[in-house]
Amino acid sequence: MTILMWLRWVFLFDAIAFAATGLLDIALQTIPSGLVDASAPVVITCVLRLAVAAVNGRAFLDTHREAGQWHRRPGPRRRPWEFPSVIAGQASAVPILIVPFAIEIPSLAHNAGDIVVLVIAALLLAAALFVLGNAFLTHTEVALNRPWKVVIALLPFFGVFQFWYLTFHKPVHELPRVNVLAGLEQVGRDGGGTRMRGTVTLDNIGTATVDVFGALYTVTGHGSGGTGATLKPDVVRSALKKPWKVAWQEPGDYRGLLKVGRLIRPGGHLTPGQKLVTSFAFDAGNDAQEKLRLTVHLSLLTHTTDLGEFTRCHPDPGPRKVCYSTPLPVQSWLRLVLGDKPNARTYFTFPAHGVPYLRTTFVYGDRKEKGPSAEQAGRVDPFVRSRGATSSVEYRLSPR
Structure with a gap:
């Protein structure tokens, strides 16, 4: 009873x-x-x-x-x-x-x-x-x-x-699938400088709309690095020490950032089959660098609902950065209560003596800790279907 x-x-x-x-x-x-x-x-x-x-x-x-x-x-x-x-x-x-x-x-x-x-x-x-x-x-x-x-x-x-x-x-x-085509070509010369044109094409070949956390291109200058010298083991380890970025470590020295620009605004999107072509021009000094590298940095998310407002956030101490944060939509009322208010935080890092790179981390909004210890990438929501991509192309400048 x-x-x-x-x-x-x-x-x-x-x-x-x-x-x-x-x-x-x-x-x-x-x-x-x-x-x-x-x-x-x-x-x-x-x-x-x-x-x-x-x-x-x-x-x-x-x-x-x-x-x-x-x-x-x-x-x-x-x-x-x-x-x-x-x-x-x-x-x-x-x-x-x-x-x-x-x-x-x-x-x-x-x-x-x-x-x-x-x-x-x-x-x-x-x-x-x-x-x-x-x-x-x-x-x-x-x-x-x-x-x-x-x-x-x-x-x-x-x-x-x-x-x-x-x-x-x-x-x-439903992972983001975007083809990236990048190219550099010379369009003119003027004394010790070369007039260059860069072209970037983004093509959504997937079946789902893709939202954008970050979509940038950078043009960097580098030294030639000699005539095919073999990399030493410590140089290889240095090139691969950061898992979230594609790093280039070679005998040629890094000369600096020549140009940077957005391909798609944060929160923008590419629909299935949509192709976006971006073209830009810039000048490169022949004596300042021996080769150019055009790099495309992408941080993408499979579309669910429109992303919230992107707000400036305070980056962690360290190299120079630009940081934007936006809340992520969740799957249900229960995850809204228990899911700790997930946010996507996207950094564009441009160190004074290193190659720029883009990365997105997911953070718990409910955590009290601040700084790097609060970041728990990939553990916020297993249903977040995101992908980062980096693509690059090089152009050797002619000294004459």
Whole structure:
């Protein structure tokens, strides 16, 4: 009697919670807010929760009716796990109740609201496992009819399918895919200088629209570096020491940054099949550098919803930098609560004695720490489908 009296309210709470969060996600994805990913599969995520809510509502009605007849009907009483609706509702709830832990465990920020959500999820998960364990031990499933067996099999399967689709299939098939063509050519000479023209073509060959965190080109001057001298091991290690940039280390010395410009503004985008061509001119002194390098720096994101406002941020101490930050849209109400307010922070670094480079890191907005220790690239949101790219071409200047 006690178990029946308490567990029926758990089933009611499941029904209300799943229905409320499903409807809230539909509302957030229907009303433009810039906070929630409008491309998230609403049919899979929200309708699944509404279906599980309906089954748990039926479980509450069945057990509530049984509890109301406790004193009116003689004979043995049915336990909660003897109702097909209870087994179906709790089996379907398990995949959904695991999601909060999958979001919060990798997080580095655990505030009071996060803990409350996890405690509630843990209690509901414990109740579901308790019911399913008793159903298994008492062989209740033998008495289930075919329709309920189908419901019990399909609803948890859809939950697993949703996890596979969002975690593995969608990120792999919707990565940004942009072809980059870059070229340098001489258009004239004037005494000790050469008039140059650079051309950059960006072609979105993927199936998804691509948003831009940063899209720049740089023209740098370099020495020739002798006649094909072999690189020493310490020079190779120096060239590869930074994992987020493509570094060139060669006998020729770095002479400086000649020109820099934007290809696409932060927050802009390229639609599938769109091609963007940028052309620019500049002068290079023949005595100041012996060869030129045109480099294209890209930091891209598969489009979900329009990115928020890009604001200037304070870069970390070190080489000279320009920094912009923007909030990232999340997949659902739950990730909005537990996801620690992810932000994309894009740096363009132009050291005085080194080659410029671009990189984007993802940071937790809920963390109190400031500076480099707050950056946790790649751990903010597994559904962020981003890619950085660097492409370059060189041109040897003629001294005469």
